[in-house]
Amino acid sequence: xxxxxxxxxxxxxxxxxxxxxxxxxxxxxxxxxxxxxxxxxxxxxxxxxxxxxxxxxxxxxxxxxxxxxxxxxxxxxxxxxxxxxxxxxxxxxxxxxxxxxxxxxxxxxxxxx
Numbered sequence: 001x002x003x004x005x006x007x008x009x010x011x012x013x014x015x016x017x018x019x020x021x022x023x024x025x026x027x028x029x030x031x032x033x034x035x036x037x038x039x040x041x042x043x044x045x046x047x048x049x050x051x052x053x054x055x056x057x058x059x060x061x062x063x064x065x066x067x068x069x070x071x072x073x074x075x076x077x078x079x080x081x082x083x084x085x086x087x088x089x090x091x092x093x094x095x096x097x098x099x100x101x102x103x104x105x106x107x108x109x110x111x112x113x
Contacts, residue, residue, distance in 0.1 A: 012068060026069065033073045044080045045108035049087035053103035055095040063092045070102065078106070 022030070054066060067090060071082050086109050095101070 029069070030073050030076075033070075034077050037074070037077045040078050044078065044084065044106065046084055047086045047109040047111060048080065048084050049089070049105075049107045049109040050074075050085055051089040051103075051105040051107075052091070053101075054090075054092045055099060055101040055103075056092055057095055057097040057100050059094050061092065063090055066102070070104070074104070074106070 050071070052067060052070060054061075054063065067088075071085070074080075075082050
């Protein structure tokens with residue numbers, strides 16, 4: 001199924017009233033992620049394609065829940081802005097408890113000409 005909706009998308013920031021604060025769990029996750037993310041092998045272009053593959057231990061896990069925190073942490077580590085992401089591919093699979101993972105691919109996107 002494919003369709004187009006003529007409606008302006010809203011940002012996640014427009015969805016809630018008031019200030020959102022990072023939880024201690026998120027602060028710890030962010031700190032650990034920044035430490036274990038590999039160093040960048042070069043500069044990123046102005047247009048990026050990012051692929052995220054999540055291994056969840058629960059079939060009830062929503063595919064989109066970890067996306068924003070992961071993107072925010074990666075842009076903090078690698079110095080890009082998430083407005084440079086022009087293509088995003090998200091995939092999940094179900095794994096045994098204790099075998100959860102996050103697989104990431106960041107690529108420079110070549111524009112159509």
